[in-house]
Amino acid sequence: xxxxxxxxxxxxxxxxxxxxxxxxxxxxxxxxxxxxxxxxxxxxxxxxxxxxxxxxxxxxxxxxxxxxxxxxxxxxxxxxxxxxxxxxxxxxxxxxxxxxxxxxxxxxxxxxxxxxxxxxxxxxxxxxxxxxxxxxxxxxxxxxxxxxxxxxxxxxxxxxxxxxxxxxxxxxxxxxxxxxxxxxxxxxxxxxxxxxxxxxxxxxxxxxxxxxxxxxxxxxxxxxxxxxxxxxxxxxxxxxxxxxxxxxxxxxxxxxxxxxxxxxxx
Numbered sequence: 651x652x653x654x655x656x657x658x659x660x661x662x663x664x665x666x667x668x669x670x671x672x673x674x675x676x677x678x679x680x681x682x683x684x685x686x687x688x689x690x691x692x693x694x695x696x697x698x699x700x701x702x703x704x705x706x707x708x709x710x711x712x713x714x715x716x717x718x719x720x721x722x723x724x725x726x727x728x729x730x731x732x733x734x735x736x737x738x739x740x741x742x743x744x745x746x747x748x749x750x751x752x753x754x755x756x757x758x759x760x761x762x763x764x765x766x767x768x769x770x771x772x773x774x775x776x777x778x779x780x781x782x783x784x785x786x787x788x789x790x791x792x793x794x795x796x797x798x799x800x801x802x803x804x805x806x807x808x809x810x811x812x813x814x815x816x817x818x819x820x821x822x823x824x825x826x827x828x829x830x831x832x833x834x835x836x837x838x839x840x841x842x843x844x845x846x847x848x849x850x851x852x853x854x855x856x857x858x859x860x861x862x863x864x865x866x867x868x869x870x871x872x873x874x875x876x877x878x879x880x881x882x883x884x885x886x887x888x889x890x891x892x893x894x895x896x897x898x899x900x901x902x903x904x905x906x907x908x909x910x911x912x913x914x915x916x
Contacts, residue, residue: 651687652915656884656904661860662694663913664853664881667709668701669815669867669889670909672716676817678888680910682717687914694860695724696853700809700843700871702729702782702824705754726853728808728824728843729758732780734852735806735842736762740778748773748798750791750827751782755808774798781831781839782808783824792830799835809843811871815889845874850881863903865912867891873901884912 657663665671671681688695697709697720704712706725713720732755736747741763749759749766759766759780767773769790774797781795799805807828813820828839842848844866854862862881866872867889876883884904885891906912 651683651690653687653691653913654915657688657693657863657913658691659861660693660863660882662696662854662857662862663688664696664698664850664862664864665909666864666866666868666872666889667697667699670865670886671697671713671718673815673888674817675716677716677718678886678908678910680908680914684910684913685718689719694857694862696726696857697724698726698844698849698853698864698875700728700811700824700849701814702727702732702755702758702808702843703752703784705757706730708754723856726849726856728849729755729782731842731849731852732782732806732808733758733762735848736764736778736780740764745777746772746775747778747780748776748794748803749780750784750787750795750831751780751808752784752786755780755782755784768794774801776803779803779805779831780808781806781824781828783822783827787827792827792834795831796834799831799837805831805835805837805839807839807841807843809871810841810845811843811868811890813890815867820890844868844871845878847875847878847880850875850879854879854881865909877901886912
C-alpha cells in the first residue's frame with residue numbers, strides 16, 4: 651500500500667502508543683495497515699511512550715496481540731529513560747529511592763542500581779523519589795513520596811501527561827500524580843518523559859541517521875518532544891487532542907484524523 655508524500659519523505663517514524671497506535675485494547679482505525687505499509691517501504695519505526703505502567707517486553711506483547719509486528723529494540727519507554735537517568739546520576743552509590751509506580755517502574759529503578767525503601771523506616775529519608783501513574787496508586791505512596799521530597803529527595807517524573815485516552819474516557823496520568831506530590835512538598839519534579847528530549851534521543855540512537863518524524867496525539871508532550879528532540883512532529887486526533895484544539899498545533903508539520911490518514915495514500 652502506497653504512502654502519503656509526507657510519510658514517504660521521512661526515513662524514520664517515532665510513533666506514540668496511547669491515542670495514536672491504540673486506545674485501550676483496540677488499535678486506532680487502520681493503524682495496523684499504516685504500520686505495515688511503513689515497514690514495507692523500509693521505514694525505521696520506534697514506538698515511544700510515556701506509559702510507565704508496563705515494561706518494554708509487555709508493550710511488545712501487546713503490540714503483537716493487537717496485530718502489530720514489533721521487536722523489543724523498537725520500543726522506547728519512559729521507564730527505560732528513567733532507568734538511564736538514575737543510573738547515570740545515582741547508580742554508583744546505591745541511593746535509596748521511594749517509587750510511586752507499577753512493578754515495571756520498580757524494576758527500572760532497581761536495575762539503575764538504586765535501593766527501593768518503600769514501606770520501611772527509611773522511606774522519608776530517601777534520596778530519590780521516582781513517580782509514574784499506575785492502577786494501584788494509594789495514599790501511602792503519596793505520603794511517603796511527599797515526606798521524602800520535603801526532606802530533600804530529588805523528585806523525578808516519568809512524564810507529565812495529565813491524562814491518557816481510554817475507551818470510557820480519559821484516565822489520570824502521571825502528571826496528575828506528580829502534581830499532587832509537587833503541591834504537597836513544594837518542589838518541582840525533573841521530567842524524563844516527553845516532552846523532554848532524552849526519550850526521543852534514545853529512539854534516534856537506535857534508529858540511526860536519517861530524517862525523523864514523531865507522530866502523537868498530544869500537543870504538549872508529543873509535539874513538545876519533537877521540538878526538544880530536534881525533529882519534526884505531527885498530530886493525530888484519535889487520542890487526547892480534540893479537533894477544536896488542534897488549531898493550536900502550530901509546530902506540527904501536519905494534523906490528521908488518524909495515523910492511517912497520515913501514512914496511507916488514498
